[in-house]
Amino acid sequence: MRKFIQKALEKLNKMDKEQIKNILCHISGENELLEMVLNSMTDGVVVIDQQYRVLLYNKSFARMMLFNQEEIPDEELWSIINDEEIAAFLKEKLINQEKIIDKEFTLENSINRIISVSIMPLVKEKKVQGNLVHIEDVTEKRSREARLRRAESLAALTTLAAGVAHEIKNPLGSIGIHLQLIQKEIGNREVIKSETIRKYLDVINEEVDRLNRIVVDFLFAVRPMDTKLEEQDLNQVLKDLFNFLQYELKESGVKLKVKLAEQLPKIKIDEKYIKQALLNLVKNSLYAMQDGGSLIVRTERAGGAVLLIITDTGTGIPDEILDKIFEPYFTTKDFGTGLGLTLVYKIIKEHMGEITVKSKEGEGTTFTISFPIPQKEKRLIDYKGEAV
Numbered sequence: 001m002r003k004f005i006q007k008a009l010e011k012l013n014k015m016d017k018e019q020i021k022n023i024l025c026h027i028s029g030e031n032e033l034l035e036m037v038l039n040s041m042t043d044g045v046v047v048i049d050q051q052y053r054v055l056l057y058n059k060s061f062a063r064m065m066l067f068n069q070e071e072i073p074d075e076e077l078w079s080i081i082n083d084e085e086i087a088a089f090l091k092e093k094l095i096n097q098e099k100i101i102d103k104e105f106t107l108e109n110s111i112n113r114i115i116s117v118s119i120m121p122l123v124k125e126k127k128v129q130g131n132l133v134h135i136e137d138v139t140e141k142r143s144r145e146a147r148l149r150r151a152e153s154l155a156a157l158t159t160l161a162a163g164v165a166h167e168i169k170n171p172l173g174s175i176g177i178h179l180q181l182i183q184k185e186i187g188n189r190e191v192i193k194s195e196t197i198r199k200y201l202d203v204i205n206e207e208v209d210r211l212n213r214i215v216v217d218f219l220f221a222v223r224p225m226d227t228k229l230e231e232q233d234l235n236q237v238l239k240d241l242f243n244f245l246q247y248e249l250k251e252s253g254v255k256l257k258v259k260l261a262e263q264l265p266k267i268k269i270d271e272k273y274i275k276q277a278l279l280n281l282v283k284n285s286l287y288a289m290q291d292g293g294s295l296i297v298r299t300e301r302a303g304g305a306v307l308l309i310i311t312d313t314g315t316g317i318p319d320e321i322l323d324k325i326f327e328p329y330f331t332t333k334d335f336g337t338g339l340g341l342t343l344v345y346k347i348i349k350e351h352m353g354e355i356t357v358k359s360k361e362g363e364g365t366t367f368t369i370s371f372p373i374p375q376k377e378k379r380l381i382d383y384k385g386e387a388v
Ligand SMILES: Nc1ncnc2c1ncn2[C@@H]1O[C@H](COP(=O)(O)OP(=O)(O)OP(=O)(O)O)[C@@H](O)[C@H]1O
Pocket: 280, 284, 285, 288, 312, 314, 315, 316, 317, 325, 326, 330, 331, 332, 333, 335, 336, 337, 338, 339, 340, 341, 342, 365
């Protein structure tokens, strides 16, 4: 196309009116095609020059940014955009010449529509000639993700419910047997030995306690969490927690080493739940270090995340059970419920975080939790009120 115009320009003075008209028609046809392609796109595109004036835009951009399509005033891009937050963002990033990929915003003027904005420099002959701003409506994408999460939650709930049923069977069976024994004891004898009956009743009491614990933990695991995420200094939360735990740690003969990163960005957490999760991890570590050892707690920043790393020098976890430890009711302890790590997992997921584990038998275990660093503009769809 460009070559064709170049050639036409060179021969312009030798052309007659008809030939020039043909060329103009051809160019306007090409232009219309380009316009048609741009306007058929669902994504919004705008091209601006070095002074941030609009050179070209498509209908989707105008629709999403709600500016008048007919006349674009000769002003900087951000002053014609109808969303204050996006306008301020574009102004800052364009002036600082930053390349931006997929920054998410919730549109101020419509309910819960999420827009992803990218800024790319327009380069010609190795020089930046302006910028291209691309916007995409990612609302459906995000709600698809939310639906997927819900389906996963449902699957997890089914596993959990199956686990509960299984767990309840044993104490119920034992209660049944002991009730029969009591009946037999009463039925066969004229003088009842209260000592024997008391022994059976003690067992029944214990089993009822166990049932109660199973039900309480189950309810805690399935109930939607009322997490209230607030921006907080994770280091401070850790200091509070380990201050509270210092006597218990001393008593168990475990050395605590805390290495907190300086100037750690704040993250969105619910202190109550995070402390609960960490307590569960510490409890497991202490159990694994009954002959003493060290508990090392570190915080770090890694890219867009804050890492919390908890290492113990305990017994370690055998390879063959490493991928089961987060499953509901998985335990290797006589009196464990096996819900400790399930709850940790659920709490970390509620915080949009990830948890991974590395362990070596006989050497120890490391849990690494990563929390996303919030971008004020990045508001994900609210998942509140969903089970598990
Ligand atoms: N730090 C650790 N070191 C060694 N083994 C561990 C550690 N953390 C977890 N485990 C293993 O993972 C299993 C599951 O842990 P989880 O906390 O879910 O349940 P639990 O501790 O057995 O019972 P509870 O519900 O009382 O916490 C444990 O039984 C143990 O075998």
